[in-house]
Amino acid sequence: MIDRKFQILGSETPNLIGRSNILDNILTSLNKPVPDHLQVVGARFSGKTVLLNALKSRLERDGSSPYSAVLLWDLGHRTPQSDQEFLTQFAQQLAIVLEENQPDYAAHLNQSEDMPYQHIAEVLELLNRETKILVIFDGFDKPLSSSQLTRNLWDQLRELAQNSSLRLITNSRKTLRELIRNPEAQTSDFWNIFLSTPVRVDCFDEGEIAEILTGPCGLEYEKGALTELYNNTNGSPIILIEVLNHLIHNNSKVKITNAAVQEATEYSYESVESFIDALWHDCAPATQELTRLISESGEAQNVNFSDKQSILEKGFARASGSKLVKPSRLLNRYLTSLADEGGSLDRLFSEAQSYEANFNNVIAKRINQLPNIDSELNRYLLRCVEDLPNHPGVCLSGIRGIVDRSFDLIWNAEFGGKTIPEGYFDVWRHNGEPSDIQGFKTSFPQGAKRLRLLKLLTGSERSNSLAKVVSRSTYFVISSACPFGDFGQHQEGENIDLSMIYSALLLCVELVASLSRDLEKLDS
Numbered sequence: 001m002i003d004r005k006f007q008i009l010g011s012e013t014p015n016l017i018g019r020s021n022i023l024d025n026i027l028t029s030l031n032k033p034v035p036d037h038l039q040v041v042g043a044r045f046s047g048k049t050v051l052l053n054a055l056k057s058r059l060e061r062d063g064s065s066p067y068s069a070v071l072l073w074d075l076g077h078r079t080p081q082s083d084q085e086f087l088t089q090f091a092q093q094l095a096i097v098l099e100e101n102q103p104d105y106a107a108h109l110n111q112s113e114d115m116p117y118q119h120i121a122e123v124l125e126l127l128n129r130e131t132k133i134l135v136i137f138d139g140f141d142k143p144l145s146s147s148q149l150t151r152n153l154w155d156q157l158r159e160l161a162q163n164s165s166l167r168l169i170t171n172s173r174k175t176l177r178e179l180i181r182n183p184e185a186q187t188s189d190f191w192n193i194f195l196s197t198p199v200r201v202d203c204f205d206e207g208e209i210a211e212i213l214t215g216p217c218g219l220e221y222e223k224g225a226l227t228e229l230y231n232n233t234n235g236s237p238i239i240l241i242e243v244l245n246h247l248i249h250n251n252s253k254v255k256i257t258n259a260a261v262q263e264a265t266e267y268s269y270e271s272v273e274s275f276i277d278a279l280w281h282d283c284a285p286a287t288q289e290l291t292r293l294i295s296e297s298g299e300a301q302n303v304n305f306s307d308k309q310s311i312l313e314k315g316f317a318r319a320s321g322s323k324l325v326k327p328s329r330l331l332n333r334y335l336t337s338l339a340d341e342g343g344s345l346d347r348l349f350s351e352a353q354s355y356e357a358n359f360n361n362v363i364a365k366r367i368n369q370l371p372n373i374d375s376e377l378n379r380y381l382l383r384c385v386e387d388l389p390n391h392p393g394v395c396l397s398g399i400r401g402i403v404d405r406s407f408d409l410i411w412n413a414e415f416g417g418k419t420i421p422e423g424y425f426d427v428w429r430h431n432g433e434p435s436d437i438q439g440f441k442t443s444f445p446q447g448a449k450r451l452r453l454l455k456l457l458t459g460s461e462r463s464n465s466l467a468k469v470v471s472r473s474t475y476f477v478i479s480s481a482c483p484f485g486d487f488g489q490h491q492e493g494e495n496i497d498l499s500m501i502y503s504a505l506l507l508c509v510e511l512v513a514s515l516s517r518d519l520e521k522l523d524s
Contacts (some may be wrong), residue, residue, distance in 0.1 A: 002249040005217070006241045008271075016054035017216050017241065018208050019047065019201070026055055026199060030134065030167060031066065036196045037161060037168045039176055042201030043313040044282055045238035045275055045391035048171050052136050055169075059134065067167075068131040069097040079461050081146065083153040094120065097133070117156050122165060127165035140170040144179040147397045151323060153184065154190035161193050170194070173282075178379070181397060183404045203235035204317040213256070217244055221256035223499050228261040234328040236315025238275050243268045271331060276334045279314045284386050285364035291327070295335050299325045356498050358476030360388040363502070366509050370516055377512050384505050392501040393491055400485035402508045406478055406515055407450050411520055412458060413469050418444040424466055428456060431463040451479055469521040474514045481511050 007014040014448055016023070029036040040049045056070045073093050080086035105123045112119030127133065143149055163170055172179060175198055182184050204212070213219050229247075233240040247256060248262035254260075254268070283291065287307045294300045294317050301323050303311075308324060311317050317324040349355045364385050380402045387395035401440035411418050420440055428437060433456065436504050445453045458475045459465035463473070484504040487494075 004243060004245040006245055008238060008245070009240055013053045014050050016047075016050050017044045018204060018212050018448050018469060019051055022051060022199060022201065023055060023058070026169075027058070029195065030059075035132075035167045035430070039170045039194045040201060041172060041175055042196040043310075044175060044279060045236075046201045046203075047237045049520045050170055052169065053140060055137065056134075065287055066099050066132045067134045070134045071097045072138055074138050076142045079139075079142045079146070081148055083150055084116070085154075086153055087120065087156070090115060091116040091120050094123070094133070094135075098123075102127070102130075117160075120160060121163075123165040124160055124165050127489065128163055130165070132165050132167060134167050134169065136169045137170065138171045140172040140176070141179055144172070144176070144194070145181060145391075145394050145397075147182045147400060147414035149182065149185065151188045154185055154188035158188065158190040159191055161190075168194075178383075178492060181383075181401060183401045186348070197403075202313050203309050204237065204240060209235060209240065212244070219238045219248070219251070219256050222258065224258040225256045225261050228258045229265075231326065232261065232265045232329045234318055234326070234331075235249070236279075236328065239268075239315065239328075239330060242275075249426070251361060260302045265330065265381075268336060269330065272330060273334060274338075276331060279316075280334070281390070282314070282386075283310055284382055285361040286368060288361075290324075291331075292335060294324055295327045295332050298327070299323050310343045314439045352499075354480055356389050356502075359502050360385050363388075363506055363509060366462060366506070368410055370509075370513050372520060373512060373516055374405070374409060374519075377402060377409075377515075380405065380514060381505075384508070388501065388505070389498055392496045392498045395501055395505060396484065396488040396491065399481065399488050399504060399508055402511070403478065403481055403485040405467065406511060407454075408495060409515060409519065410454065410470050413522060414467060420444070421454075424457075427466065428463055433460065448482070451475075454478065469515065469518045471518050474511070474518055475505065477511045477514055479509050484508075 006017060026038065026040075029038060040048055040052065047472045052072060056072050059065045059067050059070050071092070071093055078089070080089055091109045092385045093114045095106040097108040098109070103321075105126065109116075109119055109123060142447070150367075160166055170176060174195065174460060176191050177186070179253075180191070206226065209230055213221055213226065213229075229243065231242070233243055236339055243261075243264050246268045247260065250264065251260050280288065280291075284307075290300055290303065290307050291311055294311070299320075300317075308319070311324055312319055315328055317328075318326045320326075347445055348358045364382075367373075367381050367385065370378075380398060384398045384402075387398070415421065422441075425438060437452070437456065440449075440453060452477050454470070456463060457465070457467045458472045459467075481504070484507070
C-alpha cells in the first residue's frame with residue numbers, strides 16, 4: 001500500500017491536475033457578451049467531472065463572475081426516466097443553488113411539482129434582468145441512453161436555453177448527436193444550440209506531463225525519464241496519475257531517472273489494469289481489433305475517424321500524420337495478458353458465459369461485411385453492439401430506431417415520401433383487399449399499420465407486389481424485428497436475457513442487409 005499524493009477514486013472529487021488551457025478556454029466562452037452553450041467530451045477516466053468541478057469552484061470564488069449560481073447536476077445517478085421526471089428534478093436542483101441568493105425564486109421552484117417547465121421558465125425570465133446561471137449536465141450519456149425522453153423535452157430545454165440567464169454545459173463520453181437514441185428526438189433543434197466543436201478532454205501530451213512533473217509533483221527529471229513516462233502511459237490521465245503516485249512514493253527527493261519510471265510503471269500495473277480493462281471494453285469490437293493490430297505491428301494507416309478518435313482518447317496509441325503509432329507499453333502488457341481470441345471456436349463459444357462475452361464480436365464482423373449501408377442505420381447498429389454484453393436493456397431500446405429508420409428508407413424509395421400513389425388503391429380495391437385500407441390515403445399508417453401497408457406493397461394473399469425495390473424478404477425480417485422495437489420501449493420489470501438480445505440484434509443486422517440489397521436496385 002502506498003501513500004498516494006493524487007487521489008484516484010473515492011467519494012470526493014479529486015483536485016484538478018493540469019488542464020489549465022482547457023479551463024481557460026471554457027471560461028473565455030462563458031464570459032463572452034453572448035456566452036456559448038458547450039459540450040464537454042472525453043473518454044472514461046479522462047477527468048471531465050474533475051475539470052467541471054474545478055470550473056464550478058472557480059466561478060463561485062470569482063466575485064466578478066456574471067454567474068451568481070452554478071448547478072452541477074449528476075445525471076448518472078437517479079437518472080430521470082421520463083420528460084416529467086427530468087423537469088421536476090431540474091426544478092428541484094435549480095431551487096437548491098438559488099436558495100442562498102434568490103430564496104423567493106427557489107421557493108417558487110419548490111412548488112412546481114405539477115408544472116415544472118412553466119415554473120422554470122418563469123424564474124429564468126425574471127433572472128434575465130438580474131444575473132446568469134450555469135447549469136452543467138454531468139453524465140449526460142445516461143439520460144440520452146434512454147429512448148423514454150422525447151423530442152418534447154429537448155424542445156422545452158431549447159426554449160429555456162434561449163433565456164440570457166441560462167447557459168448549459170453537457171458532459172459525456174461522445175458528442176450529443178452520437179448519443180441520441182430516440183429517432184424523433186434527433187430532429188429537435190436543442191442539439192443545434194451547442195457550439196459545434198466540442199471541448200475535448202483528451203490525453204496529456206508530453207509538454208503537459210513535463211509541467212505536471214515540475215508543478216504538482218515537485219520533481220526534477222532527466223530528459224529520458226519524461227520520454228519513458230510518455231511512452232509507458234501515452235498520457236492517459238488516470239494511468240499517468242497512478243504511475244506518478246508510485247514515482248513520488250519511491251523518489252520524492254531524488255532526480256527522476258529512466259529506470260525509476262520503469263520501476264514505477266511495473267509497480268503500478270496491478271492497480272491500473274482494471275482501468276485499462278474498462279477502457280478496452282468501452283471500445284467497439286472493430287476498434288479492439290484495430291488496437292491489437294497496432295500493438296502487434298506498431299502502427300496502422302488510413303484509420304476511419306471514429307476508430308481513430310476512440311483509440312487516441314484512451315491513450316491506446318498516438319497520431320503521427322495519417323498513422324496511429326506507439327501503443328502504450330502498459331496497454332501492450334494488458335493485451336499480452338488476454339487470451340488469444342483468434343483461435344478456437346470451442347473456447348470462444350462452448351460455455352454460456354464465453355458466448356455472452358464474445359458474440360458481439362461476431363455481430364460486429366457481420367456489420368463490417370455490409371456494403372453501402374445507410375450511415376444512420378450503421379450508427380444505430382454499432383451503438384447497439386457497443387452496449388453489449390454489459391447493457392442489454394439499453395441495446396434493446398435502440399432497436400426501435402433501426403426499425404423506424406428502415407421504414408423511412410422504404411417509403412422514400414417506394415413513394416418519394418409518405419404519399420401512396422392513387423393507382424395503388426385502385427389495384428387493391430379491384431383485388432378485394434379490405435376497404436379500410438382506403439384510409440391510408442388521408443392518414444399515412446403509423447406503428448403496426450406500417451407492416452400492413454408493407455405487406456400489401458410487397459404482395460399479399462390477394463394482390464401481387466407493386467413494390468419498385470423492396471422485397472418480400474425485407475418485409476418478413478422487419479415484421480420479426482418490430483416486436484423487439486416495441487419491447488424495447490416497455491421493459492418495465494423484465495429480466496432481459498442477453499442471448500435473446502443477441503438474436504434480436506442479429507435479426508436487425510439482416511434487416512439492414514436485406515434493405516441495403518433492395519436499395520441498390522435504385523442505382524442499377
